[in-house]
Amino acid sequence: MNPSLSPSVPNLLDEALGLGRGGSAPWRVALVQDCVETSGAFLLHHFLKRALSAEGAGAVVFLALAHPFSHYDRVLRKMGCNLSLQRNKNKLHFIDLLNLEFPVAGQTGQNALEVGFIGLYNKILRSVEASSLRDDKGGWISIIIDDVSLLEIAAHGSVSHVLDFLQYCTTLTSELDCSLVVLNHEDIYSSEEEIRLLSHLDYLSDVVIKTEPLATGIAADVHGQLTIINKGVFTECGRSMNKVHNFQFKVKDNGVDFFYPGSQF
Amino acid sequence: MADSISRSLRDGCLEGEHAPALIIEDSLATPLGPSVFDHFLANLVSQIAAGKSQASGLVIVALNRSPSFYIDLLVRKGVETLLVDKWIQILDCYLDPLGWKNQVQPLENVQKPIMKETVVVFRNVRDINKLLSLIHEVGKGFLGQDKARFAVAIDLVSSLLRYASLPSVAGLLNNLRSSDQISSVFGLMHSDLHEPRVCMALAYVSSMFASLQPIGSPGNLQWLEKNYQKARLHVRLKRRNGRVKLLEEELHLDQAGIKFVAIASENAYVNKSLLPKVQFNLQLSDQERVDRAKVILPYEHQDNGEAIQIYDGRRSLPETRRDPQLVLPLAVPAIPETETSSGKGEIHYIRDSDDERPDSDEDPDDDLDI
Known part of the structure; x- marks a missing residue:
């Protein structure tokens, strides 16, 4: 076993999300909601590394709209995770969507956008299928989308098509052992009409993770704060209680430190 | 108050009257709507199982959660697994609402959930007329005896509103209410996904409108956390004679489920809000009452x-x-x-x-x- 891939000691984030040492999550859909001042990309890196960890025996289907593979490879390498190796082992299915643009509706028919999203959904299904065909098959599959706002741009601003697509991704979590993690930005929606995408995503998710700057301003040792709203999901033994967590973080090259306010000197 | 809603759903309607309809409304600030919906659903199914309700079965239109969720929920609430199939039929609009799965190659070598006979998949939710006829078709299984009726639960009306226009959704609710085969209808909607006029329009086509409101004024994280466990339920009941009755109750969510608690100053609050603004006192203070x-x-x-x-x-x-x-x-x-x-x-x-x-x-x- 590669020691660099051994799961780290559970931190505040994992505890707040109810993640144990295994790869499975007690929730199905997580929404990472960030803002310009405090990017939430480090959380996707954290989920990616965690899902690919050896003990987790999980697989990841990564829909990259924001950066190319080389970017994630470099970041994760510093965190002790070799993405190229994981891709060769069929544990990581990287779907490069940097140049994704669906045909404009009307040019090739009324449902051109829908056909485009069905094609993307099909790609995810084939990746999930390939993951379940691995030699050490089994384990949890994480579908990660970076990020939804770019999906909206590719769809020429059609919120309803993006929501339909996300609805289908969500149904996969009911049918299979998998979870969905999506990133979206809080501060790019101004009018009431547009903010409905965020509200829809909020309702769709079981966990909302918000990254915000410190209320007291920029600090050298603290890069921002996280608010985690764990809405509670039905488990076999009944309903787990809802919980709201709040703590601060510091992003480092090889990982992230999470700590309660005032506990870092 | 929650009991009176349950009673209305249980008792159904009189011959020649519209069936009672309940719309539960929640928001991101008070996201307990699904729990309240589950409460009334489980309650109605247990009444159906006990033979106490007018309805002889329940059709669940599942748009928000998978059919297996509802079967698990009812089993967890104490309904026997075998009887669940007898009392409910699920119209699955969740797993493939737009028929995409028919256009892609199905997953191979992946274990799929077992589909029961009680679950009927509907793959074109945009067609509201088809949905209406399918609800009737699915509910026919319960109509063995003469004048038998069934109840309908729509788990998320907001989802329907994403696929279809407001007039067609309101028309669906009206058609369900006026059907002589349906005893009661209830559903959930998220108020902050729609314009206020949408909520008002659906309130008009329902006889009971239950709105979940946060307790206290918006504040810190503790307030947010409290809202995941407690809420205030404002209910508007429309009587047959046109009278509108306003009621209010508090609800608490814990491991066992939802508990409804009466608010001590309930009558005082409601009466106060209904009184016209005048320059003299219409109400007595406690001291004046004693005197x-x-x-x-x-x-x-x-x-x-x-x-x-x-x-x-x-x-x-x-x-x-x-x-x-x-x-x-x-x-x-x-x-x-x-x-x-x-x-x-x-x-x-x-x-x-x-x-x-x-x-x-x-x-x-x-x-x-x-």
Whole structure:
């Protein structure tokens, strides 16, 4: 076993999300909601590394709209995770969507956008299928989308098509052992009409993770704060209680430190 | 109050009347709507199982959660696994609402959830007319006896509104209510996904509208966390005669489920909000109420040993002006001269009942079915 891939000691984030040492999550859909001042990309890196960890025996289907593979490879390498190796082992299915643009509706028919999203959904299904065909098959599959706002741009601003697509991704979590993690930005929606995408995503998710700057301003040792709203999901033994967590973080090259306010000197 | 909603859903409708319809409304600030929906759903299914409801079965239109979720929920609430299939039918609009799965190659070598006979998949939610006819078709399984009816639960009306226009969704609810095969309809909607007019329009086509509101004013994280466990339920009940009744209750969510708790100042709050704004007090304060109770009414019998006198107009006349021909009825005892020496009449008033305040808003004929 590669020691660099051994799961780290559970931190505040994992505890707040109810993640144990295994790869499975007690929730199905997580929404990472960030803002310009405090990017939430480090959380996707954290989920990616965690899902690919050896003990987790999980697989990841990564829909990259924001950066190319080389970017994630470099970041994760510093965190002790070799993405190229994981891709060769069929544990990581990287779907490069940097140049994704669906045909404009009307040019090739009324449902051109829908056909485009069905094609993307099909790609995810084939990746999930390939993951379940691995030699050490089994384990949890994480579908990660970076990020939804770019999906909206590719769809020429059609919120309803993006929501339909996300609805289908969500149904996969009911049918299979998998979870969905999506990133979206809080501060790019101004009018009431547009903010409905965020509200829809909020309702769709079981966990909302918000990254915000410190209320007291920029600090050298603290890069921002996280608010985690764990809405509670039905488990076999009944309903787990809802919980709201709040703590601060510091992003480092090889990982992230999470700590309660005032506990870092 | 929650009991009266459950009763309405259980009792269904009278011949020739629209079926009662309940819309539950929540928001991101008070996201307990699904739990309240589950509460009424489980309650109705247990009433159906016990044979106490007008409906002989329930059709669940699942848009928000998978069919297996509802089967697990009912089993967890104590309905026997075998009987769940007997009392409910699920119209699955969740797993493939737009028919995409028919256009892609299905997953191979992946274990799929077992589909039961009670689950019917609907792959074109945009077609509301088809949805209506399918609800009737699925519900036919319950209509063995004459005049049997079934109930319909739509787990998320907001999802329907994403696929179809407001008039067609309102039309669907109206058609369900007016059907002679349906005993009651209920559903959930998220208010912050729609314009206020959408919520109002659906409130018009329902007979009960339950809105979840946060307790206290928005604040810190503790307030947010509290809202995941507690909320206030405002209910508007529309009576057959057109009267609208406003009720309010608090609900608490814990491991066991939802508990409804009456608010101590419920009546005071509701009455206060309904009163017109005037320059004088229509309500008494507690101190004024106590003072009023202490006042001894001049004509009220004080139970101080004196004989009870029933007023007789003729006898109250002065002795000299009495009609000499008048013969006193035997039932009335002779009154000593000393007691009537004042020469004034007395009225003894005994109130009928202390249970009810004179201005009580309760309609005594409320339960009559005329």
